Amino acid sequence: MWLPSGLNLSPAECRVFAYIYGLTESKHSKTKGYNGSVRQLAKDLGLSLGKTSDALRKLQGDNRITLTDGVYMSVQLMNDSVQLMNDSVQLVNESVQLVNESVQLVNPLNNPHKEINKEMERNNIIARDTIATPNSQTLFSFYEFLSAYRAATNTNVQYSDETLADARNLWDALKPWKQKQLLRALDEGTWSKPRLDWTITDYHFREPMNYAGKEIPSGLVLYRAKFEDQKGIYTEQDVRDFDMTDAKFFMNA
Numbered sequence: 001m002w003l004p005s006g007l008n009l010s011p012a013e014c015r016v017f018a019y020i021y022g023l024t025e026s027k028h029s030k031t032k033g034y035n036g037s038v039r040q041l042a043k044d045l046g047l048s049l050g051k052t053s054d055a056l057r058k059l060q061g062d063n064r065i066t067l068t069d070g071v072y073m074s075v076q077l078m079n080d081s082v083q084l085m086n087d088s089v090q091l092v093n094e095s096v097q098l099v100n101e102s103v104q105l106v107n108p109l110n111n112p113h114k115e116i117n118k119e120m121e122r123n124n125i126i127a128r129d130t131i132a133t134p135n136s137q138t139l140f141s142f143y144e145f146l147s148a149y150r151a152a153t154n155t156n157v158q159y160s161d162e163t164l165a166d167a168r169n170l171w172d173a174l175k176p177w178k179q180k181q182l183l184r185a186l187d188e189g190t191w192s193k194p195r196l197d198w199t200i201t202d203y204h205f206r207e208p209m210n211y212a213g214k215e216i217p218s219g220l221v222l223y224r225a226k227f228e229d230q231k232g233i234y235t236e237q238d239v240r241d242f243d244m245t246d247a248k249f250f251m252n253a
Helices: 011-025 038-045 051-059 116-133 142-153 159-175 174-190 198-202 235-239
Strands: 065-068 071-075 083-087 089-091 095-099 101-105 221-226 230-234 247-250
Touching: 011 038, 011 051, 011 071, 011 142, 038 051, 051 065, 095 235, 142 159, 142 174, 142 198, 159 198, 174 198, 221 235
Parallel strands: none
Antiparallel strands: 065 071, 083 089, 095 101, 221 230, 221 247
16 A cells, blocks of 8 residues: 555655656656756645655655656656565565556455455555546645545544545545645644545635735735636735736735
């Protein structure tokens, strides 16, 4: 299972790796990998600059990502095996292999002398659904949400396939700015619910304030920008937080 416990990575390291992996394997990107600054990466993932820098160093040291000509790329995961003990029988070398942009799962059921428990089956399903087929329409993968949720709630509960599928559908339906906002709340420890789906559906997303036609408080730095195809006047902070486009300086209030 591709989780912090499986790869011996912290939640922040997993977030960074998942993001770079998605860009490396994306079929929709002209440049394979991440070629921005560390500061921008930290901002995009809602992490501190220090955590992001430490994660990049750790991932490079573990040979999970490489840096070439300013571009970070993920290294193919090979033979990251999950070892389970079941009735004193140790299952080894049941690896999740990422090959040719697909996950080839070694099926222990081909060997009648080995058994695989429900946890291993769920792990394989999660690996296939969250790594092999990332949703290209979303900025952050469902895995990143699941990892952040586990860290925020300090739990490693194994969810049913139905629960994971329902939560993933809710997550993929969120717009990127909502995903980013929810991940930040989980990372900061300001939000979580006992259930995955409630954590998504019950969160009150903050929307940017459009000051066009409204009284403008003093002390604000304002920009003309576009949010969800709607032009308006927004604060500098909202322009950054919501990744607005066509931003042009308007005034210092």
